[in-house]
Amino acid sequence: MSSKPSIRCAGIGKAFQLYAHQNDQLKQVLFGLWKQFYTEKWVLHDVNFTVEKGEHVGVIGRNGAGKTTLLQIICGITMPTKGTFEVDGRVAPILALGSAFDGLLTGRENARIGAAILGLSRKEVDERIESIAAFADIGSFFEQPMRTYSMGMVSRVAFAICAHANADVLIVDEALSVGDAVFQKKCETYIKDFSRNGTILMVSHDLNFLEELCDRVLWLDKGVVREIGDPKKVIAAYRAAMETENQTAGAA
Ligand SMILES: Nc1ncnc2c1ncn2[C@@H]1O[C@H](COP(=O)(O)OP(=O)(O)OP(=O)(O)O)[C@@H](O)[C@H]1O
Numbered sequence: 001m002s003s004k005p006s007i008r009c010a011g012i013g014k015a016f017q018l019y020a021h022q023n024d025q026l027k028q029v030l031f032g033l034w035k036q037f038y039t040e041k042w043v044l045h046d047v048n049f050t051v052e053k054g055e056h057v058g059v060i061g062r063n064g065a066g067k068t069t070l071l072q073i074i075c076g077i078t079m080p081t082k083g084t085f086e087v088d089g090r091v092a093p094i095l096a097l098g099s100a101f102d103g104l105l106t107g108r109e110n111a112r113i114g115a116a117i118l119g120l121s122r123k124e125v126d127e128r129i130e131s132i133a134a135f136a137d138i139g140s141f142f143e144q145p146m147r148t149y150s151m152g153m154v155s156r157v158a159f160a161i162c163a164h165a166n167a168d169v170l171i172v173d174e175a176l177s178v179g180d181a182v183f184q185k186k187c188e189t190y191i192k193d194f195s196r197n198g199t200i201l202m203v204s205h206d207l208n209f210l211e212e213l214c215d216r217v218l219w220l221d222k223g224v225v226r227e228i229g230d231p232k233k234v235i236a237a238y239r240a241a242m243e244t245e246n247q248t249a250g251a252a
Helices: 024-031 067-074 096-100 107-117 122-136 139-143 151-162 181-194 207-213 231-251
Strands: 007-018 039-051 056-060 082-087 091-094 169-173 199-203 216-221 224-229
Touching: 007 067, 039 067, 039 082, 039 224, 056 067, 056 207, 056 231, 067 082, 067 169, 067 199, 091 096, 091 151, 096 107, 096 151, 107 122, 107 139, 107 151, 122 151, 151 181, 169 181, 181 199, 181 207, 199 207, 207 231, 216 231, 224 231
Parallel strands: 056 199, 056 216, 091 169, 169 199
Antiparallel strands: 007 039, 007 082, 216 224
């Protein structure tokens, strides 16, 4: 195993382009060399951190703080506007994978493609597909087009694929909030088992779970790393800040 960190982010910044009118995007393509037809919305600013091999890092922060965007950059779904990042090892992006499913294909077909994208050979996919179906546990829906699925069913299939991907690094975005109680328990058990050897970067609003699982917690506040370190300390500081905000909002 190499001694490189599993994940390294250096000076990551992300700006989305906002277009006021529908045809501004076309204008930007045609005349962008001369004039800018969008405004920039910066959602991440100079984010620096590393996750060592076998380390478990939780990411917390208010709605809109930039957590999902950060994970999407690390999974290669969106590019950073500034900075660089490196990931060493095979990544299983739980939930992010769900956004790539083809609604016209069945769960089984999407699971085969998803598993192949995550690096499994055809033989490995053949060997594991029934176990993926059993983990997803959505019965005959597995043979139906995914456009007929509920959000929870999509998440079940995405989680099931990732759980069979021989990943070195698990990137988890709010996985525990989507399934029902039985599936949540199954996911928790899987994540805890995985944590014995694997690296985990996990966004969650379940602060108790993160405190139990993680070696460090990163608090993202308006796109900036406000604190990173001991889970107990960072979560306590985050809770205190939320409490103060609630009181201020209540008094107003
Ligand atoms: N494609 C996009 N175009 C423009 N703005 C975007 C886009 N995607 C996300 N944003 C904005 O970026 C900011 C960060 O969003 P993000 O989803 O990363 O936050 P989050 O911390 O994961 O929030 P939550 O806890 O609600 O899931 C938000 O203000 C959001 O509106």
